[in-house]
Amino acid sequence: MPKVKIDGFEVEVPEGTTILNAARQIGGDIVPPAMCYYSSLKGSGGKCRTCLVKVTKGSANDARPLPKLVASCQTQVLDGMEVANISSDEVLNARRGVVEFLLINHPLDCPICDQAGECHLQDLSFEHGLADTRYEFERRTFEKIDIGPYIKLHMTRCILCYRCVYTAQQLTPERVHGVIGRGDHAEISTFIEKAIDNDFSGNVIDVCPVGALTDRTFRFKSRVWFLKPMDAHRNCEKCSGKAVAWMYGNEIFRVTGRKDQYGEVHDFICNTCRFEKKALEDWTIEGPRDIDRHSVISQNHYENKTVTVK
């Protein structure tokens, strides 16, 4: 199995593993951020360019560094490869540039955005962005669109990561959802604004890294950090029934899939579980969910985190 060194940490991973996934096995600060890559969606990744890293040594056979920064979610490791992520100024500079690009057409109105607190772009710009913007022009804006009874699309916030497009292609039977237009006027759209109408369409909300796709049954009901995430399950004919119930007291405000520390859902849930089962008796509550994300959403929860020295 190839061995790769990332920022000085060595890890042995199976053949064909990408640099990003190798870094995730090491964990910690050296994991490159990813806005478009989603491990359970085939073909995703390579677009947002936030995970760019420098390959300082190609492999054991060919020690030459790669000429350009590479997208770590797409580049497979080779034995003896050495990668610099946070130890390279070039990488950090490029990442700062990417964050700046992502933000020039994204409204900076987190206080009125439903995604605030669990938004990956918010975290990314907090960690890698500049304090102010150099962009002095009008931003790209769109009208909000209702995609069916459950989902609200606000293209103004979209960063065109294509995750929802892959979700619609791979999870749902009919493809009625894609990207139209080109460049910075490209937009996510349903086929002639046709509602996405199938049992797994709600997952596009979970995969959206920003507030472009939100849950119409939950919008503006509460800020996410006021709610207590509880692992919950129910017997469902359509999906695994494993979900997270976001509660305030004994009331379930919303239901989402179980996201891991990188914000990725592995057991996608159906629309019935997500949108229609909001009574406490619908669910078996397992207990508080440990949200292990370096973000606002991890704060103020039941579990007492003990700091472990690695």
Add this chain to the structure above:
Amino acid sequence: MSRKLLLEHAHIDGINGYETYRKHGGYRAVEKALKSMAPADVLEEVKKSGLRGRGGAGFPTGMKWSFLAKPEGVPRYLLCNADESEPGTFKDRYLMEKIPHLLVEGMILSAYALGANTSYIYIRGEYSWIVFILEKAISEAYAKGWLGKNILGSGFDCDLYVNPGAGAYICGEETALIESLEGKRGNPRIKPPFPAVKGLWQCPTVVNNVETLAAVVPIVNEGGEAYARIGVGRSTGTKLISAGGNINKPGVYEVELGLSMEEFIFSDEWCGGIKNGKRLKACVPGGSSVPILPHYLVTKTAAGEDRLLSYESLADGGFESGSMLGSGGFIVYDEDQCVVRNTWNFTRFYHHESCGQCSPCREGTGWMEKVLERLENGKGKLSDMDLLVEVAKKIEGNTICPLGDAAAWPVASAIRHFREEFEWHVREPEACMQRNYGLVKEKAELA
């Protein structure tokens, strides 16, 4: 007089028809190859010729072909990239319009060398009338037995189709072209895998420019070594240059690589000098994607040597003082032209054509366009130049496909060589308006 290999017969009446083309030596190369050469021999001749890709990157064609994976039982494809949309480049259009059989013949030869039984010409959607010209040529070739099953009894089958695009510059990028040909949205793929391993329908694929494929015909006819004797150093053979801008004789010229820039611009045989007796200000030698050269670097390199029309000489000096041969879209500017306006125009194009897949290009091209628009309209700031350089640097090299680089280079080079003119736009907007538009905009509008 320079030798012509591609356009030798282009002026003859009726050369776009089969009979005339055949009378002037057409399909001789296919006869020769299929009767007396193995596919590997054709590849060997192309390697010997030193032919380099004419679409812009200049990658050696023989090497590209030898990278093609050849797994058993999997079809291979040859694609002709006729999606010529670069501002300033119109050479392939001329070739396809005037002498379409040359492309058809070149494709049969190349497909034979690669063992590809199905080939496509992906043509720019705006070249709608050329689609019919090519289709006529292809049907004539089918009728005469140059295409189809068992060509000339050699056992080699070759089918050739024309597929018009829908008007996207990005579909000239080889993987976007493949996506588009498959009927999908023309987004470039992430590489690797390269098309030579997984291209069209996940099969090994070679994508070549029109001119590259056409050049295979003289290479087979006269031999790779004879072809390699033309030109200079590693820039062998002839190149079509589409010259435009402020010159006396704009048009498509076939030049032997290694011709001096001075001779090409100023001699009567070629461009015939700058129009109206003006002076040369700048030159973009390879289409809008390549760095612009100021007048003092057009005919001489920074080291004081003569600048030649060749891949190496034009790139001499790197991005500091050089440029690229690119696709041969040769644009000449006289002293009256505004570099700021020109750069703005280029960025407007790249902004419009960015596919929007990866963030630096999607957002950066629009940003650069807006800053340049502001500069051109007299509302710029002195800090804008540094901002533009910074943005260009953040795009360059960080994108999925080379469109990001192509958008960044002209901006970075224009500011490197013409910073004073940019600053002049900030300091004296009214004088700039006067020069560029012959009028002074209302002061209120400038404020």
